[in-house]
Amino acid sequence: MADPSSYRPAPGSIPDSPGVYRFSDSAGRVIYVGKAKNLRARLSSYFQDLVNLHPRTQAMVTTASKVEWTVVGSEVESLQLEYSWIKEYDPRFNVKYRDDKSYPWLAITLNEEYPRVMVGRGQKKKGVRYFGPYSHAWAIRETVDLLLRVFPMRSCSKGVFNRHRQIGRPCLLGYIGKCAAPCTGQVTQEEHRQIVDDFVAFLSGQTATYVRRLEKEMKAAAAELEYERAAKIRDDLAALEKALAKNAVVLGDGTDTDVIALSEDPLEVAVQIFYVRGGRIRGERGWIADKADGTATTADLVSQFIQQTYAGDSGDAIPREILVPTMPEDADALTEWLEGIRGSRVAIRVPQRGDKKALMETVERNALQTLTMHKTKRASDLTTRNQALEEIQAALDLPEAPLRLECYDVSNLQGTEVVASMVVFEDGLPRKSEYRRFVIKGVEGQNDVASIAEVLTRRFKRLLDERAAIQASGPGDGLDEDDPAAALVDPETGRAKKFSYAPGLVVVDGGPPQVAAARQAMDELGLGDIPVCGLAKRLEEVWLPDEEDPVIFSRTSEGLYLLQRLRDEAHRFAITHHRNRRSKSMVESVLDEVPGLGEVRRKTLLRHFGSLRKLRAATIDEVEALPGFGRRTAESVVLAVNVAATKAESGRAPSVNTATGEILGDDVPAPAETPDGDPGRTEN
Numbered sequence: 001m002a003d004p005s006s007y008r009p010a011p012g013s014i015p016d017s018p019g020v021y022r023f024s025d026s027a028g029r030v031i032y033v034g035k036a037k038n039l040r041a042r043l044s045s046y047f048q049d050l051v052n053l054h055p056r057t058q059a060m061v062t063t064a065s066k067v068e069w070t071v072v073g074s075e076v077e078s079l080q081l082e083y084s085w086i087k088e089y090d091p092r093f094n095v096k097y098r099d100d101k102s103y104p105w106l107a108i109t110l111n112e113e114y115p116r117v118m119v120g121r122g123q124k125k126k127g128v129r130y131f132g133p134y135s136h137a138w139a140i141r142e143t144v145d146l147l148l149r150v151f152p153m154r155s156c157s158k159g160v161f162n163r164h165r166q167i168g169r170p171c172l173l174g175y176i177g178k179c180a181a182p183c184t185g186q187v188t189q190e191e192h193r194q195i196v197d198d199f200v201a202f203l204s205g206q207t208a209t210y211v212r213r214l215e216k217e218m219k220a221a222a223a224e225l226e227y228e229r230a231a232k233i234r235d236d237l238a239a240l241e242k243a244l245a246k247n248a249v250v251l252g253d254g255t256d257t258d259v260i261a262l263s264e265d266p267l268e269v270a271v272q273i274f275y276v277r278g279g280r281i282r283g284e285r286g287w288i289a290d291k292a293d294g295t296a297t298t299a300d301l302v303s304q305f306i307q308q309t310y311a312g313d314s315g316d317a318i319p320r321e322i323l324v325p326t327m328p329e330d331a332d333a334l335t336e337w338l339e340g341i342r343g344s345r346v347a348i349r350v351p352q353r354g355d356k357k358a359l360m361e362t363v364e365r366n367a368l369q370t371l372t373m374h375k376t377k378r379a380s381d382l383t384t385r386n387q388a389l390e391e392i393q394a395a396l397d398l399p400e401a402p403l404r405l406e407c408y409d410v411s412n413l414q415g416t417e418v419v420a421s422m423v424v425f426e427d428g429l430p431r432k433s434e435y436r437r438f439v440i441k442g443v444e445g446q447n448d449v450a451s452i453a454e455v456l457t458r459r460f461k462r463l464l465d466e467r468a469a470i471q472a473s474g475p476g477d478g479l480d481e482d483d484p485a486a487a488l489v490d491p492e493t494g495r496a497k498k499f500s501y502a503p504g505l506v507v508v509d510g511g512p513p514q515v516a517a518a519r520q521a522m523d524e525l526g527l528g529d530i531p532v533c534g535l536a537k538r539l540e541e542v543w544l545p546d547e548e549d550p551v552i553f554s555r556t557s558e559g560l561y562l563l564q565r566l567r568d569e570a571h572r573f574a575i576t577h578h579r580n581r582r583s584k585s586m587v588e589s590v591l592d593e594v595p596g597l598g599e600v601r602r603k604t605l606l607r608h609f610g611s612l613r614k615l616r617a618a619t620i621d622e623v624e625a626l627p628g629f630g631r632r633t634a635e636s637v638v639l640a641v642n643v644a645a646t647k648a649e650s651g652r653a654p655s656v657n658t659a660t661g662e663i664l665g666d667d668v669p670a671p672a673e674t675p676d677g678d679p680g681r682t683e684n
Contacts, residue, residue, distance in 0.1 A: 004061045008047045014040040019071040020081045022089070023064035030089035032060050035078040037330075039069050059552075060093045075333030076340070083311045095269070095289050095296065095304050106131040106140050108200060113189065114161070114182045115196045116154045117144060130317065131203050131282060148178040150214075150236040151199035153192065155179065204277060211237065255279060257321040257356075261363035262301060263371045265564070270371035271305055274363050277319075286370045290556060303328035306348075310338060318342040323351050323360055375565070384558055385428030391559030392505065395551050396544065398531055402504030403427055407566045408459075408518075409509040410440070410451040411574035418443065420455040421574035424503075425566050435573060452508055453517040460525050463502060502530055509567050511536040512543050519545040535567045594633075594640045601628050605637070616641050 019039045023032040036042035046067075050058050072078045086094055109116045111127025119140050124130055148155060156164075156171060156179070164171050165183040174181035182192040202210050214237055221230035259274040268290055275283040287305075296304075302324050310318055318338055328334060331348050338346040351357040389401040405425040410418065424434035438458065443450045506522070508514045515534035522530060533551075534543040540560065541550035553560035604626055609615040615637075623634035 004047050004050070004064075007064070007066050009043070009067065014043050014069070015071055016040040017071045018073075018075055018078050019069050020078050020085065021067060021069035022085060022091070023060060023093075024066045024068070025063055026065040030085070030091050031063055032091050032093040033082055033085045033089065035075075035082040037075065039071070043067065043069070056093070063093075075330055076337045079307060079330070079333055079337050083307050086308075087311075095301065104140060106144065106203070108196065110196070110200075114154050114192055116156070116161075117148075117199065118155065119144070129200055145178075146239045147199065147202070148173070149239045151195050151202070152178055152180040153195045153199055154182060156183075203282070255321060256319040257323055258319050259323045259356075259359055259363045260302065260305065261325055261360060261367045262298060262305075263364065263367040264298070264301070265371070265375075268371065268374070269301055270367045270374065271301075272363050272367035272370055273309070274359070274366075275319075276359070284366070286367070288370070288374050298326045299328045302326055303330055303334065306334055306338075310341065318346060320345065321347045321349060323349055323356060325360065325364070326350065375561075385562070388428055388558035388562040391553070391557055392562065395542070395553060395557075395559060396505070396531065396533060398505065400504065402531070404501060404503045405505050405507060405562075405566055406503040407507040407509065407570040408452060408455055409567070409570040409574040410448045410455070411571075418446070418451060419574060420451060421570050422455070422459060423566065423570045423573055425562070425569075428562055430569060437573070448510065449513045449517045452510070452514050453521040456506070456518050456521040457525065460522060460527055460530075463527075464525060502527075504531070506530060506532045507563060507566055507570075508532070508534045509570060510534050511541070515543045515545050535563050540564065594636050597633065597637065601626075601633070604628060 016038050018035075018037050020033065020035045021039060021043060022030050022034075024030050034042070046053075046057070046061050050062070053061065070081060072081060085091075104119050104121050105124075107118055107120050108129045108131075109118070109127070110129050144155070152173075154161065155173065160171060161183050164174075168184055170179065170181035170184050170186070173179035174184070174186070180187040180192055180195060182189065187195075198210065214233055218230050218233040218237070221227075221233060255276070256278065257276045259276060261272050263270045263272075268288060271287045271289070273285050274281055275285075306322070306324075306328070318341055322338075327348070327350050335346055335348055338348075351360045389403065392398070393401045403426060407423050407425075408420060410420045418440040420438040420440060422436040422438070424431045426434075436459075438455050440451045440454060442454050506518060508518050511534055515532060518532045518534070522528065522532065532545055535541075536543060536550070540553075542553065542560075542563065543550050553563075605615065605623075608626055609618060618638065620631070620634045620638050623629055623637050624631055629637075
């Protein structure tokens, strides 16, 4: 591990001009390439105290042994040079977008004497016009088969074309009218090139012009009594309409645009792009990338993606408009660079409203689904799960792989309705029947550290109670003394007893304070043999008790990925429980004002109506129809609810969740009461 101060440039030697820089390791391999408007300011940020750097940036500067830079004249030149260096050196710490699958293209070989249409995959080649990419090859072939009826251009391979040119007889496609048979001279090279140009124009989005032209020709043929020709044009129009129906109109103005959306977590980012031409979606594509630079913002990721995606394109392959979720900081330089490639005006925009905003939301959902499927695929693989558990064992120096993981998280809103969650993963997979929810009782206000201590004390006290019950049991209770595991099973139901298994590792959501509280609570119960760690969300650091420095997992570590999934599931479960209790308390606070309304009838109202909005809409007769309610009580309930609504509308500001920004309305459904023993039951 190198000391960054050993290769730090001398003060004043770094220019304050725009440029591109690269870090190299001791073997001379380039490990990171970046660009900057001001090289001095950017490079100086890498040579500050390591404690202040992101862990992944720390790893980069301690791996490097040299930094070099090149001054350029403008930001556009820095974009071009940065892309060239990334392509040449393939640095390990740069974000590299890779396809989550190989997408097929529709390609037209304009560089050949007689251009050919074909479906292919892989890298683009010069002189070939590409459309797409598309999700499925069969869908493209089906569309091409329809369009060849209208645009009978060559679709055969070079060998087939030359063979039929020698024998002077067209292939089957020539006989059935799906090829103009340029191999036998039935059309000249210029005539075939015109067919190809019409085909390209149609795929480029100029559909309305061509359809109108065919309609005019059909009417003219009918007027001249050329009914066979008119019928053929009619069939061609039907084929075009069928092909167009496969791509619905998403933008009514018929614009050409690429829509880019991202979905990211601390380690990976998924990017989805929709290619819209003539207002119709002509293709889509997805990428998955490791976030090697932990300091990269969404705007940085968008900028890097645009560079890597459009650098190899030319001309019309770049659309007039690119829609992005966040405007990159170097948007002006990117726009100028793209305009230079396209040869005309290009706009980068963030959609604010209307059809484009709705389309962006659709692409965002696709990006989220892509990332979810990618993570699910990793989680479902047995070999990957085993690798993750082994990595956790090695990194935390555990005596054995933690086959049972338990994670705890606390949720509250400004110290009110404080709850906690316990989630369990066994063999790397969620075991939802073991999930538990806790209501914090012994802690006042917002104190996550004390709340963690209370939850762990209650959970592991139950474990000790179960062990004591097992030891107190004798042969007369039907237990096998030679099989301790049998004592953990309820002999009446055959199910595992609650809280009867000790985890291989306890994980808390938080840093050193939460870990210290958890360790102390378990030590006081005499359970110091159960390992404890904490996962801090901001930097994804794993903290151990009594350790000054965190354990840093590799950014591609399956062990860290498993711990993240465990922590995120605990957070989700705690938040859900907190929101349910909050909505229930909102309803109960109104019903508390009704005189003579007891606990039983209050629960009846909660079960039947579920939310304040539905209760306010109820009539006196509807309330009276419930069991246990009389006319007078029903009138009191309706009056109390309406009075509360009037007070709320007279100037009280709506409640807001400070963590999510969510406005807490009255239509949040009250939680269903969970039967004892069901998954996710609350431990009061």
